Amino acid sequence: MEESRSVPSGSGADPVRSFERWKNRYAKRKDKLRQRRKQKKPEWEVERETIAALEKRFSEINTNEVTRFSDFPISRKTLKGLQEAQYRMVTEIQKQTIGLALQGKDVLGAAKTGSGKTLAFVVPALEILYRQQWTAMDELGVLIISPTRELAYQTFEVLRKVGKNHEFSAGLIIGGKDLKQESSKIHNMNILICTPGRLLQHMDETSYFHASNLQMLILDEADRIL
Ligand SMILES: Nc1ncnc2c1ncn2[C@@H]1O[C@H](COP(=O)(O)OP(=O)(O)OP(=O)(O)O)[C@@H](O)[C@H]1O
Numbered sequence: 482m483e484e485s486r487s488v489p490s491g492s493g494a495d496p497v498r499s500f501e502r503w504k505n506r507y508a509k510r511k512d513k514l515r516q517r518r519k520q521k522k523p524e525w526e527v528e529r530e531t532i533a534a535l536e537k538r539f540s541e542i543n544t545n546e547v548t549r550f551s552d553f554p555i556s557r558k559t560l561k562g563l564q565e566a567q568y569r570m571v572t573e574i575q576k577q578t579i580g581l582a583l584q585g586k587d588v589l590g591a592a593k594t595g596s597g598k599t600l601a602f603v604v605p606a607l608e609i610l611y612r613q614q615w616t617a618m619d620e621l622g623v624l625i626i627s628p629t630r631e632l633a634y635q636t637f638e639v640l641r642k643v644g645k646n647h648e649f650s651a652g653l654i655i656g657g658k659d660l661k662q663e664s665s666k667i668h669n670m671n672i673l674i675c676t677p678g679r680l681l682q683h684m685d686e687t688s689y690f691h692a693s694n695l696q697m698l699i700l701d702e703a704d705r706i707l
Pocket of ligand 1: 567568569570571572575592593594595596597598599600
């Protein structure tokens with residue numbers, strides 16, 4: 482059978498050839514997209530590269546030149562949390578201690594009331610877990626001991642605010658609540674803030690409470706705790 486093809490008179494364009502050209506272009510574009518999708522790295526790999534780039538900058542931290550949180554090599558998630566809570570410029574205790582803590586050094590800080598000590602340890606606490614790609618599936622990584630319930634609660638609020646873009650779980654163990662209820666949740670926590678008495682009680686009575694993989698121990702107002 483003969484194929485009939487209608488060409489609009491006067492246009493000069495062959496619709497079959499135009500279609501073929503369009504089909505080739507479409508196939509090429511689709512191929513490019515497929516290649517690009519193939520090259521796209523998985524999220525964990527991108528995150529690992531970002532962490533490696535941050536760690537490279539640790540040795541270059543110059544405390545004297547730090548004025549803002551963004552001068553520290555810290556994660557975008559922490560930085561975003563800080564900015565959303567309107568924290569941009571560092572206070573003296575933050576400037577002097579965050580860099581050392583990021584470098585993995587033990588830090589003993591002392592500064593007067595209201596000088597911003599809480600963020601000086603909350604930021605490194607978030608970063609140490611971030612760097613190890615800690616997830617809510619992992620165990621306890623950071624333990625913060627506060628001398629009083631009020632202080633523990635305040636610290637928890639700061640942690641919640643600044644760490645809201647991370648996926649870690651955090652718990653407050655301060656007594657005054659049902660011990661059994663606390664016990665059932667304690668093993669799911671990546672970061673725990675507790676008062677000394679309640680912590681001891683859980684160490685004695687909660688069989689599955691363990692801190693064998695702890696990455697950071699923080700004693701808030703150590704002089705009152707020790
Ligand atoms: N970098 C910052 N920029 C602006 N405000 C800040 C900064 N750091 C802390 N603050 C604010 O300063 C106040 C005191 O901070 P914080 O409670 O951490 O001090 P502190 O030294 O722990 O005090 P205390 O010894 O009473 O516990 C808080 O209201 C906090 O939000």
